[in-house]
Amino acid sequence: MFPITHGMIGWLIAQPLGTRKSRLIVTVSAILPDIDGIGAIFGTDYYARYHHTVGHNLFFGLSTSIILSLICEDKKKTLSFTLLAFHSHLLGDLFGSGEGWGIPYFWPYLKKIYELPFQFRWELDSWQNLVVTFLCVMLIIYCALKKNRTLVEIFSEQKDRMVVNIFKSWFKNEKN
Numbered sequence: 001m002f003p004i005t006h007g008m009i010g011w012l013i014a015q016p017l018g019t020r021k022s023r024l025i026v027t028v029s030a031i032l033p034d035i036d037g038i039g040a041i042f043g044t045d046y047y048a049r050y051h052h053t054v055g056h057n058l059f060f061g062l063s064t065s066i067i068l069s070l071i072c073e074d075k076k077k078t079l080s081f082t083l084l085a086f087h088s089h090l091l092g093d094l095f096g097s098g099e100g101w102g103i104p105y106f107w108p109y110l111k112k113i114y115e116l117p118f119q120f121r122w123e124l125d126s127w128q129n130l131v132v133t134f135l136c137v138m139l140i141i142y143c144a145l146k147k148n149r150t151l152v153e154i155f156s157e158q159k160d161r162m163v164v165n166i167f168k169s170w171f172k173n174e175k176n
């Protein structure tokens with residue numbers, strides 16, 4: 001799945017959390033596994049060798065979730081949501097990363113790679129991934145109308161208010 005879709009799912013998971021900082025941490029946790037794709041800078045060999053290994057396993061998820069939660073006020077609650085967001089990433093990849101990108105969940109202790117049967121997997125550039133992304137956008141617009149915030153809050157509260165106002169004006173005009 002694309003990192004932006006993982007980020008949207010993570011931010012949506014974070015909605016019960018009361019602070020922007022906690023929601024930011026949970027959103028980051030949903031994207032962070034793809035940091036192991038950074039080997040692409042050094043060539044396709046590094047990308048193929050380390051992507052879906054270093055960041056896509058339980059130990060990475062546990063350690064990053066614990067470290068990230070420590071900087072939030074509500075540590076226990078944030079930790080449970082960061083773990084949830086991390087696993088949403090793995091689940092998204094199990095379904096939507098295509099052939100040959102399974103999850104080595106217990107790496108480096110076990111090299112076993114977990115994959116769904118082929119009939120449940122779809123390619124990265126598939127319509128299924130587009131549908132998931134579209135549904136996330138719809139839910140984010142819903143949050144704009146109901147909770148007065150969008151994913152943009154991760155980058156800037158000021159820009160987020162602008163985006164929320166744009167969505168609200170659209171739907172206000174439709175009602176009139």
Ligand SMILES: [Zn+2]
Nearest residue numbers: 033034089093
């Ligand atoms: Zn991934």
